[in-house]
Amino acid sequence: MHPFLMIFAATIPALLIGTAILHLLPRLGSPGRAMSERLCRAPGLDAMVTYFTMLPLIAGPIVTARVSDVEYAGLFGFLGAYIGQLTAIVLWSWIHEAANREKLRGPRIVGVLNQKIGRVRNHVGLWVMSVAVPVFWIVRACEILTWPLISRICNMPRYNEGEWVNCSRQKFDGLVGHDLIWCLYCDWMTGVWSLGTEMLRNIESFYCPIRFYHDKKCENCKIDFPDANVWVPANGTMKDVTDLLDAAYDGKNNTWMGHPARTATVTVNGKEIKVMPKE
Numbered sequence: 218m219h220p221f222l223m224i225f226a227a228t229i230p231a232l233l234i235g236t237a238i239l240h241l242l243p244r245l246g247s248p249g250r251a252m253s254e255r256l257c258r259a260p261g262l263d264a265m266v267t268y269f270t271m272l273p274l275i276a277g278p279i280v281t282a283r284v285s286d287v288e289y290a291g292l293f294g295f296l297g298a299y300i301g302q303l304t305a306i307v308l309w310s311w312i313h314e315a316a317n318r319e320k321l322r323g324p325r326i327v328g329v330l331n332q333k334i335g336r337v338r339n340h341v342g343l344w345v346m347s348v349a350v351p352v353f354w355i356v357r358a359c360e361i362l363t364w365p366l367i368s369r370i371c372n373m374p375r376y377n378e379g380e381w382v383n384c385s386r387q388k389f390d391g392l393v394g395h396d397l398i399w400c401l402y403c404d405w406m407t408g409v410w411s412l413g414t415e416m417l418r419n420i421e422s423f424y425c426p427i428r429f430y431h432d433k434k435c436e437n438c439k440i441d442f443p444d445a446n447v448w449v450p451a452n453g454t455m456k457d458v459t460d461l462l463d464a465a466y467d468g469k470n471n472t473w474m475g476h477p478a479r480t481a482t483v484t485v486n487g488k489e490i491k492v493m494p495k496e
Contacts, residue, residue: 219287219293220281220284220285220287220290220293220294220297221293221294221296221297222297223280223281223285223294223297224273224277224280224281224293224294224297224298224301225297225298225300225301225304226301227301228273228277228297228298228301228302228305229301229304229305229308231273232269232273232301232302232305232309233305233308233309235268235269236305236309239253239256239265242256257383257384257385257387258379258382258383258384259378259379259381259382259383260361260378260379262379262382262383262384262405263357263361263382266354266357266405267354269302270302270350270351270354271350271351271354273298273299273301273302274295274298274299274302274351276298277294277295277297277298278291278292278294278295278298279291279294280294281293281294281297282294303344303347306398309394309398310394310395310398311394313393313394313397314393314394314395317393317394320391320393321393321394323391324391325391325396326392326396326399326400327339327395327396343399346402347402349406350402350406353405353406353409353410356409356410356413357382357409359413360378360409360412360413360416361378364376364416367416367420371423371471372468372469372470372471373416373419373420373423373471373472374419374470374472374476374478376412376415376416378412381408381409381411381412381415382405382408382409382412383404383408384401384404384405384408385404386400386401386403386404387401414441417442418441418442418443418444418473418475418476419471419472419473419476421442421444421473422442422444422448422465422473422474423462423466423471423473426444426447426448426449426458426461426462426465426474427448427449427451427453427458428445428448428449428450428451429445429451430451443475444473444474444475447461447474447488447489447490448461449461449486453486457486460485460486461485461486461490464483464485464490464492465485465490465492467492467493469493470493472493474490474491475491476491478493479491479492479493479494480493480494481493481494481495
């Protein structure tokens with residue numbers, strides 16, 4: 218069999234069987250419900266997302282490169298996995314919508330957006346956005362692999378990552394099929410990105426609390442990096458920087474300067490900053 222068809226044919230049932238198991242788990246009593254809940258939060262969610270998104274894309278090329286003599290077998294394996302994933306999403310959406318026909322007659326996100334920008338543009342836009350899945354997965358892998366080391370070495374905060382990386386929109390009444398799968402994607406990626414941003418706040422303020430030369434960049438970044446409001450101005454001095462660092466950090470709990478754990482305040486370089494309370 219051609220490597221593309223081999224992986225394509227294997228990917229679809231593997232993913233559909235996986236989704237069937239996820240649908241079945243909550244119906245298996247309290248143990249099943251508990252397992253379902255664990256798979257909706259990190260670290261269980263990390264394993265589940267890897268199975269549905271990255272495992273086919275990684276395993277497909279490896280398997281075909283080993284078992285097939287066709288030229289570019291690995292590439293065909295990758296394409297077979299990717300097209301198989303897209304096909305499985307469409308098939309699951311149809312099946313889920315067929316099983317929830319009464320909800321299809323109500324309001325739907327896809328219907329409104331189709332009216333706003335057109336059916337073709339709406340769907341093409343979603344599929345283009347799906348290409349970013351490996352990027353978010355890599356970001357999540359970096360959070361898992363590097364942050365425990367950084368936080369321990371630099372005394373930065375540890376996070377209950379399940380409070381950030383979780384999925385719950387499947388519980389929202391009325392989300393079915395197409396709407397549900399894309400809402401779950403947004404649910405996961407937003408948590409991953411927000412956790413990464415939180416981690417970067419600690420790193421940026423700790424290692425270089427200096428405002429950017431371009432005011433527009435400062436204005437754009439202060440939404441995600443609110444410490445920018447108290448960083449040393451671009452025309453300041455290194456003495457200003459070291460004074461800020463000395464006042465803001467005690468070396469024991471090096472959170473970003475606006476972290477909720479900072480409940481005391483001091484004035485440095487004419488600006489009031491939050492600091493950790495004295496024990």
